[in-house]
Amino acid sequence: MDKNLIVTKINKAVQGAVLEVRRFGRSDTRSIWVEAQSIQKVAKILRTDPELSLDWLENLSVVELSDALVISYFLQSTQGTQPEVILRASVVPDSPTSPVKLPTIQTIWPMGIPMEREAREMFGIQFETSPQDDDADVEFDFESSPSLCLPSGLSGFPLRKKFNK
């Protein structure tokens, strides 16, 4: 029952979002692959549903695997309702130097703001806010500042494999 709870809930809220459920590496953690553009809605369910309440985003990691960018959200629950879960999505950029767009999860997990900033700088993933974002429950106005680590005027995205090749 527990295994499929998350998947059921996601599918109930966002039709057909879940692509696959796999083991993460060789550990027992499950990773759930979802459609890239439905990330925000899925994230909302994961956070707000009282049985799931995965409200702590530990890490946001981006990997480039054979031309596709795989984004992984490592989620935990501070209420102890669910063991940790990894949410994953993948996007394919048109060319090694062109950015891609993904919906943002800033309003759902504010602690992801610096992580998204880094993904934008290093991989060129632009996180978009949608008009329906309700920030009614955003208590602290954390700021998302522009590019930090890279010198201005740098073209391309350093952590991509084809950078400077």
Next chain:
Amino acid sequence: MNLTQPESLKTDLTTWIIGPYHGSLPAPMRLSLSLDGEMISDCHVETGFLHRGLEKSCELHSWKAAVAYSDHLDPECAIFGELVLCLAVEQLSELEVPERAQSIRVILSELARISGHLSFMVRMAKAVGSETIIHYLLRDRERILDLFELLTGARFSLNFLRFGGVSADVTDGFIERVLEVCELIRIRMKEYNDLFTFNFGFLKRTAQVVPISKRLVLASGMTGPNARASGIELDVRKKFPYSGYSKLDFSVPVGRGDSGILGDVHDRFLIRLREITESMEILKQLLDVVPSGEYLNRKFKRDFVVPAGEAYARVESSRGLLGCHVVSDGGPTPSRVQFRTPTVANLMAIPQVVRGIRIEDLPVVLASLDLGIAEADR
């Protein structure tokens, strides 16, 4: 945003940009402050001055070189970076670590934790202007660095761990010396408490000053002693045990609001003092019985190949939860090494914490958050 003046008095906000180098900043970073008299009305944090491209460098060189890069993540407590990378790779390649190696790793981790907390106390003392205690703390931290040098040959960036264990066995006399240093620090803790921790002047600067609420901790993702001082019980060593921590008997100190308000600067200071004591407990338990055996899994040979796959490991560094996501494609170099560092959350929380305090409290607050900009910028 005038916090202090009545409506009839028209004043403007002053802008003051501190950084990248300033006496009150622990490392290169830039703070743009909007000041209303002596109160800070707004603050904007800019980092990135210490970006060295560690993650990209790991992709360009071999797996063994990645260990050397990872211990430059936080130069002060380098072992944690190495440890988290080694744990991730061992999880990935299903490499078992012999017990002796695990003990050595934990000994080094706890010594690094004590050393990191002593440096924290030095920064706090400098922020409030107490000069005498700084020298005492540094003198005692030297003893720990001497231990590192005895075992690994280096004081700060150890480059000592290998996938499947450590690179050398403990030398003769190392165990006794560690116990000596523990005893020395235990005696000196009393001295620090008499001289500094409960000093009237220090309490005036830190007690009930700038508390961090639980909600802010949870919203910004702060971990480590800063979060525990505000009452959140999260310690990776207890929640996701690694390297044999589950067999050790120790408690995790949580802030109690001894000086008035839960989560104020003094709480964050006291928590780290208590953590030093707990680390010494752990060291004593480990050194009582150091398991015999190999110090390195013999499968890790010159031509060791990390199989394809991925793994995520986490450790409790002296600043908080340090995580490492490793992806391998079976080749000679890593495909991706990504570090999740605790200071990033602290930096995001700074503008919230600093709003409405006086300028003179700023160095104290920044020191109390134990910022490691090197690991935030990577």
Next chain:
Amino acid sequence: MMTSENSWIVAWSNALGFPEGLPQWLYAVGALISVFVFVVVPSGGLMSYLERKLAADLQARVGPNRTGPAGLLQPIADLFKLLQKESRVDWSWKENLWLSVHTMALYSTLAVLPLGSMAVLVNTEMSVFLPFWSALVLALGTMLLGLSQNSVPGWFGGIRVAAQTLAGSFPALISLLCTGVRSGSFRWSALAESQGFSPWEWTVFANPFQMVAFSVFVMSGLVLLAIPPLDGGLSMSDIHGGVSSHLYGRRLSLFQFGRFYGFFFWSVITVVLFLGAWDLPAQVTVSLKAGGANQVLALLELIWLLLKTFGLMLLIVWVAKVNSRSRVDQITDFTWKVLSPFSLFALVGASLWAGWRAI
């Protein structure tokens, strides 16, 4: 007017071979310069050495030990080093203004520095108050220096110094009055004569109100002149020294020396007011005076006074090194809310005590 008290100047200059009958102002200038060169500057050097050695002892270090035996020539080495430091940028008019205010305020007190029963230039009823007023003018100058900079640390430093001085001046003045109440006059000579050599005859132990007045006087002096540990206005950690954050080279040494001089004269005044002045044992004074050895007496009194002054200064330095620096608003709060009521309490009590005895 050349009175019997400053005829020592004439006596010294005659003994040194200068022509007799020189104009008044020349004697005064010569006295000021000789006091500065022979008392203040060596005291500065000696104090800096002692302070560094004491700090090193407290901090488990060694301190200066290379220049000369046990590092005793360190102040001279420092002096040579500081004198040859160049300032590249010309003085602006603001800094000139600061320098003139600073010099006038600070070094005019040389005239009233009480260094012995026969070594005081100006010994009137107002002698005691001149250093106090010059401290206020000095603070004005420091504030102007701070505000004249183009940077935030300077502005904040200037305002903080002004706030501290305002706060510290009130209890300082009131507790100063307590000593006059006891000795009946504010002349240096009268204050010294009302005390004696042994600690029991010092003002501070005369009655409990005088002891309160002493503590208040010392602490408000620290606040008034921004001396560590109560130097929030010049705090190093957040505003890099405030008013002095843009000074370097010889200007910085001038500034630092000015601060030392403030500390020094406040300590001398404290010793003269409360800690027995320069009084030597009665037999010594009488026998030396009868024997006509006035210079020896003056020298002994000066040495004794300076010993006590250094002791007090080192005690304060000790407290400063070990403890943390307080915030400026905590200092001013403490001064207004704690020191001022205590000083008033001490004044009322001391007056009642003195009046009671008179009845």
